[in-house]
Amino acid sequence: MTRAYIGLGSNLDEPAEQLRSALLALDGISATRLAAASALYTSDSLLPGQPRYTNAVAAIDTELAPLQLLDALQAIENGQGRVRKERWGPRTLDLDVLLFGDQVIDLPRLKVPHYHMHARPFVLYPLAELVPADFHLADGRSLAQLLQDCPFVGLERL
Template identity: 85%
Template sequence: MSIRVYVGLGSNLDAPAEQLRSALDALDQVQATRLVAASALYTSDSLLPGQPRYTNAVAALDSALAPLDLLDALQAIENDQGRVRKERWGPRTLDLDILLYGDQVLDLPRLQVPHYHMHARPFVLYPLAELVPADFRLADGRQLSQLLAACPYIGLERL
């Protein structure tokens, strides 16, 4: 049985838009997983000063993989695209985050779903809003429209 999963994509190194396009192709190749849709690409300033601007998107997947198996597959794609994990918030060729995994709320050592910072990140919320109905609720009950209202579009540029 497949579950609808939403994955955040981000890159600020080595041709970020191309990194995201390659990642979308790779997501569609993950075992027992199908890419259903992808948002437009957006650019925004890094959360940390001195880093290049980020390019971000959100992908909708249907996957039969368990959450941690999907996380492993996403990290393999990151590694294949040159991700180096030197520092937690450093620049990166590719970052793939499971934002939502069906209607599940997960609090595991390696994975928190809904993603723990998505409510405060316009570069996640606005692309997600392209892929879901207007009345969409996260698994923890929060309504996306309310999160959007509390998280202005400031600094976000749709490509």
């Protein structure tokens, strides 16, 4: 089993409920179990004019390969009404593979560690709830340093 961390986000159609449903769906993925989930957080959208986002991070243990997991996550997104009109548009559900064990992955469909997580407090602070204080990403970066460089600004813990 590989421990993976999944970022969850939603800003449409009752976002907190979308995330709760997604957590149940994560636990239902074949050869995968939900190990833990962070609290929910709200934050402003990265783009002006969009509703606030609700975010969380889940820890899962999986026997799936990284791209198999990505396919399963996208199936959950689609099942919860995700429509991909624009890259940064509002969404019912966004599921991102943040970390996959100790692997660094650089594929056209999947980059792990997630390429923007270092600049996203709505990812880093929920992740910090699930890992030890001395946690390091597979690429060697310290989560403590990333948190220091990305302050808890604009976040509200629910």
